[in-house]
Amino acid sequence: MKEKLYIFIILSFSTYHSLAQTSNTSLWYRQPATKWTEALPIGNGRLAAMVFGKTNREQIQLNEETIWAGSKVNDINPSAKSHLKEIQSLLLAEKNKEAYTLTKAHLLGTPPEIRSYQTLGDIFIDWQDTSGTVSDYTRSLDLTTAIHTTTYKRNGATYELQSFISAAADLMAVRIRSTGANLHFRISMSRDKDAEVSVMNNRIILRGQIMDKGNAEKKGPEGAHLRFAAVSVVENKGGTLSVKGNSIEVSGASEVVIRFTAASDYDHAKLDFNRSTDPLQTCNNILKKNAAQNFEALQKAHLAEYQPLFNKCTFEISGEDQSVLPTDIRLQQVKSGVKDPGLMALYFQYGRYLLLASSRFPAKLPANLQGKWNNHYDAPWQSDYHTNINLQMNYWPADVANVGETVQSLGMFMQAMLAPGRNCAQQMYGADGWAMHHVTDIYGRTAINADPQWGTSPLAGAWMALSLYDHYDFTRDEKYLKEVAFPLMKGSADFISSFLIKDKNGYLVTAPSMSPENGFYLDKDSTQRYIVTYAPAIDVQIIMELFDAIKAVAVPMKLTPDYLARLEQVMKQLPPIRINRYGGIQEWIKDYDEQEPGHRHMSQLFGLYPGTSLTRDSAYLTAARKTIENRLKYGGGHTGWSRAWMINFFARLKDGNTAYYHLEQLLIKSTLSNLFDDHPPFQIDGNFGGTAGIAEMLIQSHNNQLVLLPALPDAWKSGKVKGLKARGGITVDMEWENGKLLEATVYSTIDQTIKIKYKSDVQNIIIKKGQSVPFISSR
Numbered sequence: 211m212k213e214k215l216y217i218f219i220i221l222s223f224s225t226y227h228s229l230a231q232t233s234n235t236s237l238w239y240r241q242p243a244t245k246w247t248e249a250l251p252i253g254n255g256r257l258a259a260m261v262f263g264k265t266n267r268e269q270i271q272l273n274e275e276t277i278w279a280g281s282k283v284n285d286i287n288p289s290a291k292s293h294l295k296e297i298q299s300l301l302l303a304e305k306n307k308e309a310y311t312l313t314k315a316h317l318l319g320t321p322p323e324i325r326s327y328q329t330l331g332d333i334f335i336d337w338q339d340t341s342g343t344v345s346d347y348t349r350s351l352d353l354t355t356a357i358h359t360t361t362y363k364r365n366g367a368t369y370e371l372q373s374f375i376s377a378a379a380d381l382m383a384v385r386i387r388s389t390g391a392n393l394h395f396r397i398s399m400s401r402d403k404d405a406e407v408s409v410m411n412n413r414i415i416l417r418g419q420i421m422d423k424g425n426a427e428k429k430g431p432e433g434a435h436l437r438f439a440a441v442s443v444v445e446n447k448g449g450t451l452s453v454k455g456n457s458i459e460v461s462g463a464s465e466v467v468i469r470f471t472a473a474s475d476y477d478h479a480k481l482d483f484n485r486s487t488d489p490l491q492t493c494n495n496i497l498k499k500n501a502a503q504n505f506e507a508l509q510k511a512h513l514a515e516y517q518p519l520f521n522k523c524t525f526e527i528s529g530e531d532q533s534v535l536p537t538d539i540r541l542q543q544v545k546s547g548v549k550d551p552g553l554m555a556l557y558f559q560y561g562r563y564l565l566l567a568s569s570r571f572p573a574k575l576p577a578n579l580q581g582k583w584n585n586h587y588d589a590p591w592q593s594d595y596h597t598n599i600n601l602q603m604n605y606w607p608a609d610v611a612n613v614g615e616t617v618q619s620l621g622m623f624m625q626a627m628l629a630p631g632r633n634c635a636q637q638m639y640g641a642d643g644w645a646m647h648h649v650t651d652i653y654g655r656t657a658i659n660a661d662p663q664w665g666t667s668p669l670a671g672a673w674m675a676l677s678l679y680d681h682y683d684f685t686r687d688e689k690y691l692k693e694v695a696f697p698l699m700k701g702s703a704d705f706i707s708s709f710l711i712k713d714k715n716g717y718l719v720t721a722p723s724m725s726p727e728n729g730f731y732l733d734k735d736s737t738q739r740y741i742v743t744y745a746p747a748i749d750v751q752i753i754m755e756l757f758d759a760i761k762a763v764a765v766p767m768k769l770t771p772d773y774l775a776r777l778e779q780v781m782k783q784l785p786p787i788r789i790n791r792y793g794g795i796q797e798w799i800k801d802y803d804e805q806e807p808g809h810r811h812m813s814q815l816f817g818l819y820p821g822t823s824l825t826r827d828s829a830y831l832t833a834a835r836k837t838i839e840n841r842l843k844y845g846g847g848h849t850g851w852s853r854a855w856m857i858n859f860f861a862r863l864k865d866g867n868t869a870y871y872h873l874e875q876l877l878i879k880s881t882l883s884n885l886f887d888d889h890p891p892f893q894i895d896g897n898f899g900g901t902a903g904i905a906e907m908l909i910q911s912h913n914n915q916l917v918l919l920p921a922l923p924d925a926w927k928s929g930k931v932k933g934l935k936a937r938g939g940i941t942v943d944m945e946w947e948n949g950k951l952l953e954a955t956v957y958s959t960i961d962q963t964i965k966i967k968y969k970s971d972v973q974n975i976i977i978k979k980g981q982s983v984p985f986i987s988s989r
């Protein structure tokens with residue numbers, strides 16, 4: 211009997227296997243989602259949806275990237291500039307308490323906080339007949355097609371629901387069909403707040419304007435809230451459609467297609483509303499453009515756009531293939547100690563998928579704290595743009611994992627940030643260039659947000675500029691450098707050069723600032739914790755790396771020797787990177803006692819990853835390891851993104867097995883059943899940081915050398931990866947067996963000599979533009 215049961219399970223698994231197209235590029239489940247964090251995400255960058263796969267009342271939760279509360283305001287505190295000098299003097303005199311009080315009174319933004327990115331609403335499909343048991347149920351998200359499929363049997367009939375969000379047509383298409391029964395259900399669209407729904411013929415129209423307490427102090431006779439609209443068009447084959455209140459009833463159809471799109475009156479270039487656009491008209495225009503295309507044609511166009519992007523990179527790791535099992539079971543198994551390298555390959559591809567689905571064109575805004583998937587009106591951390599690690603981390607995998615197209619929306623947004631950023635530099639600090647702090651929204655917030663203890667990060671913009679520079683470093687796309695990255699880099703350098711002041715020792719320092727988001731005690735007997743300070747290690751490292759990056763583009767940007775000499779002059783006067791009394795990288799200007807030794811942020815290691823300033827000196831590398839060990843000893847890595855950062859750190863330390871351990875911990879402790887990162891709560895940066903970490907274990911390309919398999923863990927004995935990217939316009943395919951590189955193929959978009967390193971084997975390989983060369987090592 212036991213044996214029979216076993217055979218039955220195997221058989222049913224293989225049935226599901228073919229049904230759900232399981233592999234390590236597919237997430238699939240045997241039951242519907244019972245909560246939002248079990249639903250599966252689809253998106254085209256601009257529109258996003260979470261599909262539940264429910265059988266009585268199907269729910270598709272909807273997002274559009276611009277549905278944000280708040281509005282454009284000059285948030286710079288008018289008394290900032292006149293109090294800056296006093297705050298700086300107090301900090302240099304270590305009167306941190308007084309400095310903090312003044313910072314809070316005069317540098318905190320007005321209003322002090324941004325408002326939230328919001329859900330757009332939901333589509334519901336309410337089935338008329340919910341009798342009979344559901345069997346043979348699967349729902350899956352195929353990453354190679356970006357299509358979500360639910361199939362099941364009920365009362366002898368088979369049902370299939372497929373959905374995808376097309377970037378080509380800028381809409382979501384849902385097809386519902388069955389064999390063995392006709393379709394009877396009601397389709398509705400709703401939003402709990404600030405919207406009205408109407409139905410006309412086969413269209414459900416949702417229109418709204420955000421009403422939010424944050425709007426109280428806002429401008430304009432007509433109010434300043436974002437206006438939005440969403441339209442669902444219902445098309446049936448066979449049967450009838452009828453309007454029932456605010457829903458459409460489908461009776462007796464053999465197939466139904468829903469086309470959905472949404473829009474607002476937000477203007478990306480201005481970071482503001484554009485009252486001359488009508489969101490409903492925008493929706494109608496989108497739908498009209500594609501009206502002649504049936505579901506199959508839409509799908510074909512969707513695949514033609516999506517697949518070339520996704521298929522650029524493939525990754526396989528040897529080991530028992532568990533993809534025959536549902537994804538939630540695999541994750542459970544890993545949590546109970548089972549090894550599943552394939553799940554790591556899936557996690558990697560999911561990260562690439564999520565970035566494409568939340569940041570590729572037509573997206574004009576970057577992926578936020580939740581990508582673009584959010585079911586709240588007041589989301590955790592407003593689902594905003596945190597620029598003291600989180601937004602940067604979102605884009606860590608973009609280039610290396612070969613989804614560099616996703617940087618476009620980040621670039622567009624940051625270009626638009628230059629104007630409010632210049633205002634911030636001038637009005638807040640009386641400085642040149644542009645600046646922003648640790649949080650922003652789609653309306654161009656730049657001031658300190660919430661409290662100086664979180665937001666006193668005047669170099670957050672410089673870090674963002676470095677993220678955009680990295681895309682140039684990977685692609686060597688000079689047009690992009692000139693138009694997008696360099697204005698932000700140069701503007702940040704201008705800001706820094708005029709913002710720095712001299713401390714008592716003659717060093718040029720940033721003040722006020724902080725080391726995100728850790729506190730310290732001025733002396734060991736003190737119980738008074740401080741955060742606001744001057745010249746934390748992260749600032750020094752950011753300045754060095756930004757100025758180095760500018761020097762690196764001196765030729766294409768035609769920078770004058772005079773300008774470069776001025777940068778050098780500043781760099782020479784920065785405080786040095788120091789080793790503290792515990793042998794770690796010193797976090798602050800002095801060797802203060804830290805308040806939270808296990809803090810999730812490890813800002814003093816910016817120069818280990820994503821930066822490089824700590825990677826060229828073995829003493830710094832040893833100290834960096836010590837810093838990480840100390841953080842871990844006191845519970846560090848406890849949030850998803852913090853754990854993901856650990857993977858990248860250990861990859862840079864060339865310690866593959868420890869990087870692997872943290873990747874496993876990321877899955878065990880910080881991953882939800884839909885493989886979303888769990889901060890907790892859901893926050894997408896851990897997905898992206900984890901994806902970048904996996905790539906960083908396989909390939910590294912900082913410091914002008916290409917290192918193959920720099921941190922390969924023992925657990926990834928054999929494997930194959932195609933299409934990883936390296937700095938310098940390079941693409942790499944590799945295959946390894948029993949921990950040894952078999953062969954690599956290196957392709958370059960520019961003429962160059964590449965220094966390629968595998969273990970102790972270093973070879974200089976001359977490569978011509980557009981050429982591929984093999985790399986074979988004897989090691």
Ligand code: FUC
Nearest residue numbers: 579591596600727810849
């Ligand atoms: C930073 C982190 C938190 C969280 C928030 C969105 O402030 O310290 O952990 O990720 O951003």
